[in-house]
Amino acid sequence: MSDRIDQQAVGERYGAWFSRGPRGAVMRYLFSSRGLWILNTPYRRILASARITAADRVLDLGCGIGNILIALSRRTSFTAPPVGVDVSPVLIEIARRELSRAGLSDQVQLLVAPATQLPFPDGRFDVVVTSHVIKHLDDQAMTTAFSEVVRVLRPGGRFLMWEFKKSPMSVPLFWSARTSGLPPPFKLRDRDTLAQALTRAGFSQVAPVPTGIFLLPPVPRMALLAQR
């Protein structure tokens, strides 16, 4: 079986997942800024490791419906609006509604784009964050995406990523992906594999970040902070 992952198909599946019926409503709550405490329980502590300031130009890669961008923008009056990209046009549309609801429409910029082709000039950002996205990239796409992150970061810029940790406890995720309709061929990697890929992409320093406990799914996550 091929281990390629079709990025557009993942985006379409997310779009369908978030749009339809009662399940869509649950997903929209869980992935909203209101649901951060459930799906991204220790996000404040993880984000703190990137030491984001008001002067930082921030990109959220795979921003979903804008939960982290909203949380960041509520806390910090950024000089330049933070930017979110996601491969799913449906999720970006929902993110626009979420921003409007939060009164932050003018303070965040959203774009549809795949992680492998970021529509920004070199050195455009000081910080890139990405939460629970890397598993959706096959090896080739991950390599390209990390190179893209290096490219759009200024020298010295930071890349903070977190994802499910590859462990026996993460096995049920694959069953739930099958039953919930998310394309099953997502790929979890261990910390060393990710750290090596980041180094190969051009990051000079890669360090683990303590994550703490996540409520849902109740499986461990891992986080890395890399510096360009």
Ligand SMILES: C[S@@+](CC[C@H](N)C(=O)[O-])C[C@H]1O[C@@H](n2cnc3c(N)ncnc32)[C@H](O)[C@@H]1O
């Ligand atoms: C599990 S959700 C995480 C959303 C948000 N970052 C969070 O932590 O709540 C994964 C997100 O990654 C996006 N995504 C998946 N593959 C992508 C790709 N190749 N390029 C950009 N976004 C992608 C999906 O559309 C979805 O919004």
